[in-house]
Amino acid sequence: MYGTSKSRLVDIAFLQLSIIILSVAGVLSKKASTLDFLSVEFIAYYSLTIFIMSVYAILWQQIIKKFELSVAYANKGTIIIWTFIWAVLFFQETITLNNILGAVLVIAGIVMVFKDAK
Numbered sequence: 001m002y003g004t005s006k007s008r009l010v011d012i013a014f015l016q017l018s019i020i021i022l023s024v025a026g027v028l029s030k031k032a033s034t035l036d037f038l039s040v041e042f043i044a045y046y047s048l049t050i051f052i053m054s055v056y057a058i059l060w061q062q063i064i065k066k067f068e069l070s071v072a073y074a075n076k077g078t079i080i081i082w083t084f085i086w087a088v089l090f091f092q093e094t095i096t097l098n099n100i101l102g103a104v105l106v107i108a109g110i111v112m113v114f115k116d117a118k
Contacts, residue, residue, distance in 0.1 A: 011066045015075055018059040023082035025052040027090055074113040077106040 032045035087093040
């Protein structure tokens, strides 16, 4: 199921890129939630969110061809890192120690799933 280690790294990078794309949809959704309902700006952000989610759905179909579903799905947990980054950069939110500890646990779980994948 898995090719050479170079192609495997490319597949993992593709998986992570798709997760970054998914996280951008979350940023756009949050931005839309701050706007007046059905305003031009709201509709623009909402439409862009739907477009990005559509792109992600297509990418996800390609990802599950390359990874076992349990491995691919477990990696969606890395979205928490991107969420933290976007929260700080775009919304000036604060990351707490509990947030960081939770993220470390999620990443540790993902590493364990990846190590068991053959």
